[in-house]
Amino acid sequence: MRLAELSERSGVPLATIKYYLREGLLPPGERISATQARYGEEHLRRLGLARALIQVGRVPVATAREVLRAVDDESLDLSRRLGTAVSSLPPVVREEKAEPVSTSAQQRARELLTALGWEDPHPNDPSHLSLVSAITALESLGYPCEVAHLLPYGRLASELATSDMDLMAEFEGTTRLEAAVALTVLYEPVLLSLRRLAHAREADSRYREPEGG
Amino acid sequence: MRLAELSERSGVPLATIKYYLREGLLPPGERISATQARYGEEHLRRLGLARALIQVGRVPVATAREVLRAVDDESLDLSRRLGTAVSSLPPVVREEKAEPVSTSAQQRARELLTALGWEDPHPNDPSHLSLVSAITALESLGYPCEVAHLLPYGRLASELATSDMDLMAEFEGTTRLEAAVALTVLYEPVLLSLRRLAHAREADSRYREPEGG
Missing domain, CATH: 1.10.1660.10 (Multidrug-efflux Transporter Regulator; Chain: A; Domain 2)
Structure with a gap:
């Protein structure tokens, strides 16, 4: 055309x-x-x-x-x-908006991925950095962000990824x-x-x- | 203090x-x-x-x-x-970025909410408008957005809302x-x-x- x-x-x-x-x-x-x-x-x-x-x-x-x-x-x-x-x-969280990430948020993100059975992501993976920075914000404001709270989000993300990839396979x-x-x-x-x-x-x-x- | x-x-x-x-x-x-x-x-x-x-x-x-x-x-x-x-x-989708919504996307959003057993939202509810505008974009690009594809997202959103509200109840x-x-x-x-x-x-x-x- x-x-x-x-x-x-x-x-x-x-x-x-x-x-x-x-x-x-x-x-x-x-x-x-x-x-x-x-x-x-x-x-x-x-x-x-x-x-x-x-x-x-x-x-x-x-x-x-x-x-x-x-x-x-x-x-x-x-x-x-x-x-x-x-x-x-x-990235989901723009770097210039993000607070410096905390060590405990990094630790929680790691525990979350272990609990989900996911491999460690590359430390500079932008989605991983966004996750850590979102956890840092929750922590610094005193809102709940234990691994137990984050886990349902991870499980559901996993289910969505499976159904998305099924779609893509077409x-x-x-x-x-x-x-x-x-x-x-x-x-x-x-x-x-x-x-x-x-x-x-x-x-x-x-x-x-x-x-x- | x-x-x-x-x-x-x-x-x-x-x-x-x-x-x-x-x-x-x-x-x-x-x-x-x-x-x-x-x-x-x-x-x-x-x-x-x-x-x-x-x-x-x-x-x-x-x-x-x-x-x-x-x-x-x-x-x-x-x-x-x-x-x-x-x-x-x-709003999740900023209005100035959104395309004009299509009638069929409105129809699909309505069918989705019915399938989920949710009430009709207010037609000007910003989250509902964002949903319709996201479906319009998927449709106009020829990507899958049948109610069957959207339904898992709705079900998972519902599960998240329940666990979020349990958290808030504290x-x-x-x-x-x-x-x-x-x-x-x-x-x-x-x-x-x-x-x-x-x-x-x-x-x-x-x-x-x-x-x-």
Whole structure:
């Protein structure tokens, strides 16, 4: 398809597509004349992923390029490409906002992973750092964050990862990686929205006083 | 305690405490002379909550004031105070980033809540809007978001809400509300970090090729 059709089918404005092409978020099309190129289904998919990262995941353009580079890196196996792509995403807790992590939070995070039967993550893994920094905040405010409190979160995360990976298995090769990255990013707001709705519902059923009662 | 001790015990700089007092995030202390006031444990706790909102939850100061006002509004019952406080938090998906929601995403969100046995939320509930907008993004990119895919997320959110509310029940009255708001905000990064770690782990166990193999 031509650029105009790619824009129409994806719903992404022409100027944005040209910008993504210049920034290397989208591979160049197949040249068919001095001024025209042809684009395929893989461009349509990649465009969708770039938009998911940038618009929904709030990922800066330079970061999106890193993530997509990892997705395309055929020198690595699927697991390493996914790991690199996900760890290139903006961290859950931004570093400049995080307090210095405490030793006891590091200790708790380690105990949590042991209790879950998970391997030790790389000490610089951004998700691990976000976890430790969230535990540090809970500790310093005196809120409950014993391993026993954190464990249900870990168990549920594990169940979600299994069902997510089952979904991803329906896609093949690079497409599977694109789906994995998109689902990581796009299901985060689904999860948080549902948790807030569930909180409101649970609070209602426990603490709502009858109207005019 | 005096202002200096409040600063020392909370680890919050004096200038920040004075700013919070001016902005109404912290109630004034009890005046003991023309230039001095005394602060209590409730100030220490409230200061912790304000910091959790602003530093970890990335909540703007004006929004934090709204949230804390809802926590303190004794004209409402606990359930409504919590509901108002949580819906005053910045939404999971920021409106300016969200695409216009689709009718089919609204339909799916409704079916999901029915399948979960949850009541219809208020159509302007910010968490519900975030959910619909996340489903719109998944749909428009052609990623799986059938009710069957969303349901495990809803079930797990429900389990988390139950265990969260059990935790909160250990606190009394306004303190319980403070804990509820803090745990809503502070456990979000815990949950997302653990999900990303679980993804990496699950991908490893499914797709990692042996080194040098």
